[in-house]
Amino acid sequence: MENGPVVVDIEQLRRSCGACALHELCLPAGIDRNELERLDSAVRDKRTLDRGKLLFRQGDAFNALYVVRSGSLKTFVENADGEVQVLGFVLPGEILGVAALVNDRHPMTAEAMERSSICELPYTQLQQIVGELPALHRQLMRVISREVVADNSHLVMMGRQHAQERLAIFLQSLADRHARLSRDAGALTLSMSRYDIANYLGLVVETVSRLFSRMEAAGILAVNRKSVRILRPDLLAQLCGSHAAAARRGEAG
Amino acid sequence: MENGPVVVDIEQLRRSCGACALHELCLPAGIDRNELERLDSAVRDKRTLDRGKLLFRQGDAFNALYVVRSGSLKTFVENADGEVQVLGFVLPGEILGVAALVNDRHPMTAEAMERSSICELPYTQLQQIVGELPALHRQLMRVISREVVADNSHLVMMGRQHAQERLAIFLQSLADRHARLSRDAGALTLSMSRYDIANYLGLVVETVSRLFSRMEAAGILAVNRKSVRILRPDLLAQLCGSHAAAARRGEAG
DNA sequence: CGCCCGGATTGATCGACGTCAAGCAGAACG
DNA sequence: CGTTCTGCTTGACGTCGATCAATCCGGGCG
Numbered sequence: 001m002e003n004g005p006v007v008v009d010i011e012q013l014r015r016s017c018g019a020c021a022l023h024e025l026c027l028p029a030g031i032d033r034n035e036l037e038r039l040d041s042a043v044r045d046k047r048t049l050d051r052g053k054l055l056f057r058q059g060d061a062f063n064a065l066y067v068v069r070s071g072s073l074k075t076f077v078e079n080a081d082g083e084v085q086v087l088g089f090v091l092p093g094e095i096l097g098v099a100a101l102v103n104d105r106h107p108m109t110a111e112a113m114e115r116s117s118i119c120e121l122p123y124t125q126l127q128q129i130v131g132e133l134p135a136l137h138r139q140l141m142r143v144i145s146r147e148v149v150a151d152n153s154h155l156v157m158m159g160r161q162h163a164q165e166r167l168a169i170f171l172q173s174l175a176d177r178h179a180r181l182s183r184d185a186g187a188l189t190l191s192m193s194r195y196d197i198a199n200y201l202g203l204v205v206e207t208v209s210r211l212f213s214r215m216e217a218a219g220i221l222a223v224n225r226k227s228v229r230i231l232r233p234d235l236l237a238q239l240c241g242s243h244a245a246a247a248r249r250g251e252a253g
Numbered sequence: 254m255e256n257g258p259v260v261v262d263i264e265q266l267r268r269s270c271g272a273c274a275l276h277e278l279c280l281p282a283g284i285d286r287n288e289l290e291r292l293d294s295a296v297r298d299k300r301t302l303d304r305g306k307l308l309f310r311q312g313d314a315f316n317a318l319y320v321v322r323s324g325s326l327k328t329f330v331e332n333a334d335g336e337v338q339v340l341g342f343v344l345p346g347e348i349l350g351v352a353a354l355v356n357d358r359h360p361m362t363a364e365a366m367e368r369s370s371i372c373e374l375p376y377t378q379l380q381q382i383v384g385e386l387p388a389l390h391r392q393l394m395r396v397i398s399r400e401v402v403a404d405n406s407h408l409v410m411m412g413r414q415h416a417q418e419r420l421a422i423f424l425q426s427l428a429d430r431h432a433r434l435s436r437d438a439g440a441l442t443l444s445m446s447r448y449d450i451a452n453y454l455g456l457v458v459e460t461v462s463r464l465f466s467r468m469e470a471a472g473i474l475a476v477n478r479k480s481v482r483i484l485r486p487d488l489l490a491q492l493c494g495s496h497a498a499a500a501r502r503g504e505a506g
Numbered sequence: 507c508g509c510c511c512g513g514a515t516t517g518a519t520c521g522a523c524g525t526c527a528a529g530c531a532g533a534a535c536g
Numbered sequence: 537c538g539t540t541c542t543g544c545t546t547g548a549c550g551t552c553g554a555t556c557a558a559t560c561c562g563g564g565c566g
Contacts, residue, residue, distance in 0.1 A: 077405055081495040085409040102398035107405060145355035151404045152330055152352075152360060156338040158411035159455035163523070194544065202412035204524055209545050225532085225544080241334070416553065447514060460553055462515050478514080478562085 016040045025093030025180060026067050027121070027143060031135045039136065042125040049073075049112035055096065058109045062100035064122045068092050071116025072191045075108045076199075086200040088150065089113070089192055091177050098144045113191040158202045161243065166201040167211045168239035171221075175230060188228045215239075269293045278346030278433060279320050280374070280396060284388045292389065295378040302326075302365035308349065311362045315353035317375045321345050324369025325444045328361045329452075339453040341403065342366070342445055344430050351397045366444040411455045414496065419454040420464045421492035424474075428483060441481045468492075 017028045018036045028036055046069060049055060055066060058077060068090050075096070076086045087108055090096055096118075100106040130137045157166055171188065179185035190197070198208040212228075215221045220236055222229040230236055270281045271289045281289055299322060302308060308319060311330060321343050328349070329339045340361055343349055349371075353359040383390045410419055424441065432438040443450070451461040465481075468474045473489055475482040483489055 077409060079409060079413075079495065083409075083413055083495050085405075085412045087405065087408065099401050102394045102401060107402055141355045148352050148355060148401075148404075149360055151401075151408065152340065155340065155404070155408055155411060156330060156332060156336075158408065159338045159452070160332075160336055199412070205544080206525085206546085207523060210523095213545075457554060458514080459516085459555080463553090466515075 017043065020069070022067075022069065022093040022181075027065075027095060027136070027139060030139050031133065035133050035136060038129055038133065042121055042129055044120045044122055046117050046119050048115065048117045051112055051114050053112050055110040055112065055118065056100075056106045058106060060100075060106045062097065062104045062106055062123065064120045065098065065101075065126060066096040066110075066121070067119040068094055068096065069117045069119055071112060071114050071118075073110050073112050073116060074192060074196055074200075075110050077108045084199060086196050087154070089174075089196075089200070092181060094177075095143050098147055101144065113196075163201070163203055163207050164211055164214070164239055165241070165243060166203065167197075167208060167215070168236055170197065170201060171228065171230065172236060172240050175233075186230045186233070188230070190226045190228060270296065273322070275320075275322065275346040275434075280318075280348060280389070280392060283392050284386065288386050288389060291382055291386065295374055295382055297373045297375055299370050299372050301368065301370045304365055304367050306365050308363040308365065308371065309353075309359045311359060313353075313359045315350065315357045315359055315376065317373045318351065318354075318379060319349040319363075319374070320372040321347055321349065322370045322372055324365060324367045324371075326363050326365050326369060327445060327449055327453075328363050330361045337452060339449050341407070342427075342449075342453070345434055347430075348396050351400050354397065366449070416454070416456055416460050417464055417467070417492055418494070418496060419456065420450075420461060420468070421489055423450065423454060424481065424483065425489060425493050428486075428489075439483045439486070441483070443479045443481060 016037075017023050017026075017040050018033065020026070023029070023036070028039055031039070044064070047055075049071070055073060070092055072092075073090045073096065074086055075088050075090065076084050078084050090110070096110050097106065099108060101123075130140055157169055161169065174188050174190075175185040178188060192200075194205045194208050198205045201208065212221065212223045215236075216223045218235070220230070220232045220239070222231055269290075270276045270279075270293050271286065273279070276282065276289070281292055284292070297317070300308075302324070308326060323345055325345075326343045326349065327339055328341050328343065329337050331337050343363070349363050350359065352361060354376075383393055410422055414422065427441050427443075428438040431441060445453075447458045447461050451458045454461065465474065465476045468489075469476045471488070473483070473485045473492070475484055
């Protein structure tokens, strides 16, 4: 993280939303300077989580929304039998906790995958400000929307795509989000384990491992443990296409 | 429908939420008489949809929420390649369109699976009333919550359950919702085709057909085209258990 | 009644992915 | 430096569910 091409001034980040490098990607996006200061008043001192620590646990009472400043987290649900389903991975500039908005209780657990720093927005204060700033309200709705749409895509992936397409879509999504962060979209650092990736994709770890190897052999990726370089974005994008579409084009399975 | 054990007085239903047999299951649940009248003022004349007709289409501008009074609908998304993923089935007393709340655009299509009658709640009016009635606002949030939780369950099912467990969970869910409607939970009438069921479960139609046959042979169900009787709710519930749990109990796969 | 047509069922076969098992590599630790 | 542990990779094999194909059944229609 610390030797990447983008050097982040942590002190600057600490000061305010207005000064935060992420503010165009986050809840404040699209609101004006004055409103931004108003929002700032609701942001509590940020928290830092070490790898493996929980930001909130499934069933916890809902108190605040969170925004990732640096690092990354995973969210997952656990059923009565202790089986886990990973729901998503959360990168800097992305919001956590909106699924609890509706029920005053977190329906999932959020766990840091590496040392991460997080803004906390206590909801009672946020709610009041949202009531006063329609633009912020709209942005909050847009942010919730993003979650719903993501859930739908995840469902379509689980229901209709084959293993290789799933991994391709996953990598493409990570690359897109890297690009949003002005990072090199061609050089990914996977903070999640192969187990988490497999679980998220509805596969087992051996299958994911084999797919990485196969895509490396095909010259699409260069894989070295947690670091993945995308050598052929065009081929990767092709693999994201649906199985049915590939069949229609007369390609091999 | 018309020869079922529950005879519904359509004229009574038409009059108002207060007189509607479903109002304890629907958006008005938990709000008081006066508030109910206020809500009534926002409910536009109900619409009737014939089988195969669309209530709204993926991408449509969002104008209103809908509640199913009678009949049933399916919701689905369609990707660029025309592949369909069925997201859910909507029964009387259940709400449609909340996923569009957040984005002012419907992210899915809703299609009637049989002749259905539907309440329409224009959103501008509803929004105003929700602003005045905190109890209604809470109930609206609760209803959105139900959708999020349902999406999560659907995801877990797709990611972790085997074919037979998926069908069992599906039937169990239908039975539970029948019970909520004070219908006989042991006698289901499937308004959706085998294709829709299969798609919803992330399977193909042949697999679903075979599973029905197998569960009938096991004495769990009595299946006759669209009518399904649950003969052994206990065994059905067992099949809903996770594969891992079954393995832990030392059962056969 | 015979015919057709779409949905559903059933069987035979195939293949993608899971399971089981072995081996490997990097990190942590003494 | 070796040991151990954990996460990852690779191979061999089995199986669940998809695919392909035939048939059945009920409904609509001439």
